Each structure stands twice: as structure tokens, then as C-alpha cells.
Amino acid sequence: MSKPGRVTTRRLASAACAAALGFTAVACSSSGSSPAATTSGAPTSSAAPVAAGSSGTLHLAFLSDMSTPDPDVFYDIEGNTVILSAYEGLVAYKPGSTTIEPDLATSYTESKDGLTYTFKLRHGVKFHDGTPFNSAAVKASFQRRLDVNNAPSYMLAPVKTMLTPDPYTFVVKLKQVVTPFLDYLASSWGPKMLSPTALKKHGGKDFGQTYLNTHDIGTGPYTLTAFVRGDHYTLTRFAGYWGTPPAYQTIDIKITPDMNSQILALKSGDQDAILHSFPTPELASVQGDSDLKVDNFDSYLTALLYMNVSKAPLSDLALRKEIAEAIDVPDLVKQVYGAYGSVAQSMYPKGILDPSLAPVSYPPKAVKVNGVKLSFGYTADDSGLQQRLAELIQQKLEAAGFKVSVREVQNAQTYGYPTDVKHAPDLLLETNTPDAAHPDTWGRIVWGTGGGLNFFNYSNPKVDALMDKGRANTDKAASDQDYAKAGELMAADYPILFLASSQNVMVWRSTVTGVTFRPEEPWTVPLATLAGTG
Amino acid sequence: MAVADPVLLGATAVRPSRVRTRARMGMWELAGLVMLGLVSVIAIFAPLLAPHSTTQPVAAGAFASPGHGALLGTDDLGRDLLSRTLYGIRSTWLSALAVVGSGIVIGTLVGTVAATVGGVVDMLLMRITDLFLALPGPVLAIVAVVALGPSLPHTLLAVAAVWWPWYARIVRAEVRAVLARPHVDAARLAGTRRFALARRHLLPGAVPSVLVTGSLDVGNLVLTLSGLSFLGLGAPPPTPELGAMTANGLTYLFGQPWVALVPACAVFVLAFAANLAGDGVRDLLDSV
Numbered sequence A: 001m002s003k004p005g006r007v008t009t010r011r012l013a014s015a016a017c018a019a020a021l022g023f024t025a026v027a028c029s030s031s032g033s034s035p036a037a038t039t040s041g042a043p044t045s046s047a048a049p050v051a052a053g054s055s056g057t058l059h060l061a062f063l064s065d066m067s068t069p070d071p072d073v074f075y076d077i078e079g080n081t082v083i084l085s086a087y088e089g090l091v092a093y094k095p096g097s098t099t100i101e102p103d104l105a106t107s108y109t110e111s112k113d114g115l116t117y118t119f120k121l122r123h124g125v126k127f128h129d130g131t132p133f134n135s136a137a138v139k140a141s142f143q144r145r146l147d148v149n150n151a152p153s154y155m156l157a158p159v160k161t162m163l164t165p166d167p168y169t170f171v172v173k174l175k176q177v178v179t180p181f182l183d184y185l186a187s188s189w190g191p192k193m194l195s196p197t198a199l200k201k202h203g204g205k206d207f208g209q210t211y212l213n214t215h216d217i218g219t220g221p222y223t224l225t226a227f228v229r230g231d232h233y234t235l236t237r238f239a240g241y242w243g244t245p246p247a248y249q250t251i252d253i254k255i256t257p258d259m260n261s262q263i264l265a266l267k268s269g270d271q272d273a274i275l276h277s278f279p280t281p282e283l284a285s286v287q288g289d290s291d292l293k294v295d296n297f298d299s300y301l302t303a304l305l306y307m308n309v310s311k312a313p314l315s316d317l318a319l320r321k322e323i324a325e326a327i328d329v330p331d332l333v334k335q336v337y338g339a340y341g342s343v344a345q346s347m348y349p350k351g352i353l354d355p356s357l358a359p360v361s362y363p364p365k366a367v368k369v370n371g372v373k374l375s376f377g378y379t380a381d382d383s384g385l386q387q388r389l390a391e392l393i394q395q396k397l398e399a400a401g402f403k404v405s406v407r408e409v410q411n412a413q414t415y416g417y418p419t420d421v422k423h424a425p426d427l428l429l430e431t432n433t434p435d436a437a438h439p440d441t442w443g444r445i446v447w448g449t450g451g452g453l454n455f456f457n458y459s460n461p462k463v464d465a466l467m468d469k470g471r472a473n474t475d476k477a478a479s480d481q482d483y484a485k486a487g488e489l490m491a492a493d494y495p496i497l498f499l500a501s502s503q504n505v506m507v508w509r510s511t512v513t514g515v516t517f518r519p520e521e522p523w524t525v526p527l528a529t530l531a532g533t534g
Numbered sequence B: 001m002a003v004a005d006p007v008l009l010g011a012t013a014v015r016p017s018r019v020r021t022r023a024r025m026g027m028w029e030l031a032g033l034v035m036l037g038l039v040s041v042i043a044i045f046a047p048l049l050a051p052h053s054t055t056q057p058v059a060a061g062a063f064a065s066p067g068h069g070a071l072l073g074t075d076d077l078g079r080d081l082l083s084r085t086l087y088g089i090r091s092t093w094l095s096a097l098a099v100v101g102s103g104i105v106i107g108t109l110v111g112t113v114a115a116t117v118g119g120v121v122d123m124l125l126m127r128i129t130d131l132f133l134a135l136p137g138p139v140l141a142i143v144a145v146v147a148l149g150p151s152l153p154h155t156l157l158a159v160a161a162v163w164w165p166w167y168a169r170i171v172r173a174e175v176r177a178v179l180a181r182p183h184v185d186a187a188r189l190a191g192t193r194r195f196a197l198a199r200r201h202l203l204p205g206a207v208p209s210v211l212v213t214g215s216l217d218v219g220n221l222v223l224t225l226s227g228l229s230f231l232g233l234g235a236p237p238p239t240p241e242l243g244a245m246t247a248n249g250l251t252y253l254f255g256q257p258w259v260a261l262v263p264a265c266a267v268f269v270l271a272f273a274a275n276l277a278g279d280g281v282r283d284l285l286d287s288v
Helices: A014-021 A080-086 A135-148 A151-156 A181-186 A196-202 A259-268 A317-326 A329-340 A385-399 A417-423 A440-446 A461-472 A476-491 B004-024 B027-049 B081-117 B119-133 B137-148 B152-179 B182-189 B194-230 B242-250 B258-285
Strands: A057-062 A091-093 A100-102 A105-110 A116-121 A159-166 A169-174 A222-228 A232-237 A250-255 A292-307 A341-343 A373-379 A403-409 A427-432 A496-509
Touching: A057 A259, A080 A222, A080 A232, A080 A250, A091 A181, A100 A105, A100 A181, A116 A135, A135 A151, A135 A159, A135 A169, A135 A196, A151 A181, A292 A385, A317 A385, A329 A341, A329 A385, A329 A496, A373 A385, A385 A403, A385 A427, A440 A461, A440 A476, A461 A476, B027 B081, B027 B258, B081 B119, B081 B152, B081 B194, B081 B242, B081 B258, B119 B152, B137 B152, B137 B194, B152 B194, B182 B194, B194 B242, B194 B258, B242 B258
Parallel strands: A057 A250, A373 A403, A373 A427
Antiparallel strands: A091 A100, A105 A116, A116 A169, A159 A169, A222 A232, A232 A250, A292 A427, A292 A496, A341 A496
16 A cells, blocks of 8 residues: 555556456356345435535545546556546445445346346436436446456456347346456446446547546546646536435545645644555554544455565475464564454455355464575555565564565566566565455456466466356355365465455544445545535 | 975974864864764664664564663664664764765875876866766665665765765865975975875875865765665665664654654764764864
């Protein structure tokens, strides 16, 4: 988490992963249809008080610029709050859970063979430019993501055909069964609905990418009215929003790259929240302040220690095991995270797979090696957590007799490791999060052959085969078993140590209410439910 | 003898002025010299003075405040801040002296050759000096660290590379001034060789200015080196360096201010002492 969306900044690499998915034809087993949940198309205007405390404006800050507000290109974490308040998809995760619920669709069904998804669309939805939302708009939006063909387009790569039998029905047929498909659609990086009129008007030669670098054409509760890179973004309440109108008229997001400046602004009331990277040892300084409140949310953020299996000395399994024993993971997590994180119970983030199906643990043991030299890189964040974790691991390894040189590396560098793995460090510390609440969106990327976050080219064909089997299995319990087995098989090779699940700690001015969180979307807060109580 | 006279004259001219300047040195300058002595003692004997390891945690645990199990508290990894600061002072101080020393040696050599040989050599050496003067030190340090990897010697190399030109210019100017004096002509006429001329007759005239500049420069270097280390361009962790320790402590500035303040105060004291002592040295040598 840090600098240009540091530590947890995501990767372009899942595009590569999508290619690696290969979408090999697999047997299509049948399954029951997904819950055809239905919600009313007519929004209820519940009485959310209009923010009085900050004269209708909520002041937030980002530590760095978001890469772009274009939902078909954006693939970072910092900035999700903007995307998800300006754009909506067909389905979304229910706050605080992994349950998929309708959003711009009112219901959806999945065919028994798992190849066809039918969405009934919400009536009365308007895009920010006034264009009505219908099935043609869905098709145009899906098509645009494929045309733009940037990292997140892998989510629609399995689509074979798109049909619009009537203005409020949209049908997708897949090339083969891809069980995480609905999770892709619910993902914060999943396909969002874009106004077809605006796409036509501003399309140009790049499918509207230039225009969407500074504007939005979504259906969300807020519309982007200013996007001044390096300075601030402004979101303004969309009067024609189909759902409950949000309380705040304006959301002002400043780019404040220094955490201490953000803390001072928060304390003085110039900023209403710090959404992430608050240094946990500093929490004591705000806990006694009645103007502030601390919200901790379980997230899927997981700290990973990659070991370079592709070169000596860590190509040796015995040595990798010794590292796992020497670093004393429980003590490490206790010291660094305190109450704001826990030892990872499984190689899958808590919540996307039952941890008891695929547990991991690294019992500490006294290790003595004779001066094995290790280079150790870590991606830094503004909370100081990654650096602290890295230096503590170094401390423990040196106590065990390793000679460890540690240094900060940038995310962009880490994406180059797979192509030059011999010059990559021996150890890499990274914190990351899956694309969605499905084991495939984690396992395939982190340890699948060619996966976007598989930095040191770990490869085990048996593990890959099990994940392929799981992806094609529409029986969820059996599919979970496949992913669990794949995880266990991988964990026995020790290519990655799964250290900690960390919480997303937010600090808010106590005048702001209605804070909700989705574990799939770290650093992100749904703006529409927020209100100021004065 | 005619050769010896100018030297004797020079020597007798020096003594009274030294006496006069010592009398002029103020309390602050004296305090600076005393601090300088203290700092040098700390720098040399840091391994004996440090009560704990600089890399392994102490019993007090992380973020122990000063006085609670550790005299100056502990940092985020539970390491003793006093021990780390003492080692930090050692590395910063010795590094600053090393860079000033290298600047004086290289600068003196270049300046003397340029002034005594003159002509094309002078022009060439001075243009090279200009070239190095145009290089921004911190940027060169960044380049060096990127190209060679982060380590203290690499940073010092980069800083030293841009530090000598000032001395080269000062020495050249001083030597040229001395060259115009009659005793140098006398020495030449007496058949003194070029090297001996420079060593015995020219350099002694340039040394005071160089020493004054160098003594005032140490404070600058303390700040420059700490600044580079603050930016992550010093030795990699866990090596204790004052700048890096301050940068690391900034994250915890509101809750655990001592983590940043202890090393930051050490930088302040070092730079302050160096500047005061520099003033003292200038007073001592000014009119020499």
C-alpha cells in the first residue's frame, strides 16, 4: 500500500493471467440457478439527513492520484471510491459480505449448464447525460471493455455472445463454464455501465479513453464534475439517481501525498476521513479524541512473503521451510499488526473459502544456518507497516544466521520479475487483495502458472489442473474442494508464505455516519450511504 | 641564505597573527570546538559507548518511551535508540570528514597544478572543475545509488565527486596570489624545482583558506548526507543512519515522537557543533 497506490497497488498483470486462463474447454456440469433475487425498481427515498456538519460537502483525501477514472482501464485500489460512486454494474456484493446481489439488474438466472446468464434490468435508470439505461447500453458497455482490451478486460474474455431480446433483458452466453463469472461482474474492477450516447459522442479513436480520463458517463449516485490531476477531484450528487439520493451534495477529494498532513487535516476538521494506511501505532493518538472515531473492517488484504523458487539459494525446499520457521509468523503478526490483523489461517483470504478446507500455519522453530545471503525487497506503504514487517523479518532471519539485505522496491519493478527472475530478489514482501470474492481470482493470479502476481514463476501443473477443475465445476462445494486441494498442494512447496490478513483501518470525523465496507474493496467506501450529523 | 629568508619571513609573519586570533575567539566558538571534540570522541568510541545492539530488539519492546527500559526509548522494531543514534553520529561524522578530506586533497592537487603550470593545463583543469560544479550533488547521488546499488560508500563517492571543485578554485586563486610574491621569484631564481616550490612556498599560503572552508563545510556535509539518507540514499537497513532513522520515525510522529526526534536532534547538534567549531577554526586561521 503506498506511493502511486503503493503496496497494494494492483497490477496490470492479471491481463497476462487472463491469457494464462486459457479458457480451456472443460466439461460443463449443471447447477441450480443462482438466487433470482429481485428488488424493486422504484427507489425508496429514506430520510437520510442532508449533511449539515460540513455544509453538504464531504472532504476526503487520496495519498496519490488514481491512475484514471475510466472503469475499463482502472485496475488500482486508490480511486475505487470514485469509480464505484460514479458507475454501477449489473450486480454487486452486499456490504460486508460475499453475497452477490442485483444492482442495475433486478434479477439474474444462470442456466443449468452454467453457460448462459440472463439479466432482467432495472427500469427508470438514467445515465448522467440523461440517456436511459437498457439492454443495448449493457451490450455497448461490455463491448467497450473488450474493445479497450486493458487489464480488467479478462473478466469478459469468456463471453461468446451477447443478446438483447428486449430493452430490459440481457443475455450472455459463455464459451465455457467459468464459475467466477458472476463474481467478475460484481467485482469493483468488473464491467460497469456506460452511456452508449456518450460513448458514441466522445468515442474517437480510443473508445472514449481520452474523454473518460477526466469525465464519467455512468449511472451512479455521484458524477465527476472536476478531475484535476495531482490536486483534487470533485463528485457532485446526481439529481436523476434511481436509488436513495445520497446525503452529501458534494464530495471533495484532495490529493495529499503525506500521511502526517492528512492526520493534521483530519484533526483540524479540514478532512473528514483517512480511508487507509493510517499508521496503527498512531491510533492511540486519535482514540481519546471525541471528534474522531476509528472503524476497523476485515478485508481480503493479505501479506505475502514470496520466495524466489527459480534461483539459488531458495530453489531449495528445505531452506524455504527453514525461513518459514525462522521468521516466527505469529510473533511477527502480533508485533506489527497488533489488534488490526491476524495470522493468515489459509492461503485464501478469510471469507472467500472456508479456512478449515485449506489451512496453513508456520510453527516457529529455532533455526541456525550459516550465513546464507538473501536479498529481500518489499513494496512500501504510507503506514510504515510493510517496512516494519520487512525489517522485522530481516531481524529474525539475521538472528537465525541468514545475511539479509533489505530494500524498498516499486510495484512497477515487481511486475518485471517474472521475465528476469534470476535478477529478482530472493524474497519479496507484498500485500495484495483478490479481484473478487472467488478463490479463482486469488489462486490463479498468485500461484497459478503465469499468474499476474506469481512474481517468481512458481509452477506446479497439478495445482493448475486442480484450479481448472474447480473453475469448471458448477457445484460450489466440489469446486471449493478443488481449490482447497490446489492450495494445499502449493503450500507444501513453500513458494509463498501467507503471513497475515490485515484489517482496513479508517479514521473518521465522528460527525459522519453510515460508513459501510465491502471486504473485497479495500481502501474504498460507498459514498451514497454517508451522512453528516453536524 | 637567500632561499631560506622568505620562508623565515613567512613563518615569523604567522605567529603574531595566531596569537591575536586566539584572543578574539568567543565563548561560542570555544564551545563549538569542545562539542566538536566530544562528537569526535563519540564517533570513534561509539562501539564502546553503545549499551545495546543496533539491530536486535531490547527487552523494553517496540515504542518504549525514553526512560522506560531504554534511555532514549526504542524504535518501531524495539531497537535501542541511544545505541542506534551513537552509531548514526559515528557514520555521519566520519563520512562528513571523509568527504571534506577527499575534497581538500583532490581540490588542492587540481588547484595547485592548474595555478603553477598555467596555460592550457590551467584552462583544461578549470573547465573540468566548472563541469563538476554544474553537477547537482543529490541528483548525482541518486544516479550513483540507482546504478551501483544503495550503500554508504556509493553515496559518499557521489557526494565526493562534486565536493572538490570548490577547493580546487580556492587553492588555485590562493596559489596564484602567492605566485606573484617576491619570495617565490627568489626561490625560482635559486633553482628550486617545481614540486618543491609548490610544497614549500606555494601550498603553505593556500592551506589556511582551505582549512577554514573545510571546517565550515563539515556542517553542510552533515546536513547533505543526512538529507540523502533521509531520502533513502544511504546505507540500506538495518544500518543505523540519522537521516533514515528520522524518515522512518516520521510515520509515528504524533504518537511516538521520540522515534523521529532523537536522530533529528542528533543531526541538529552535529551540524550546530560543526558550524560553531568552523567559526572557531576560521577565527584561529583567518589572518594567517
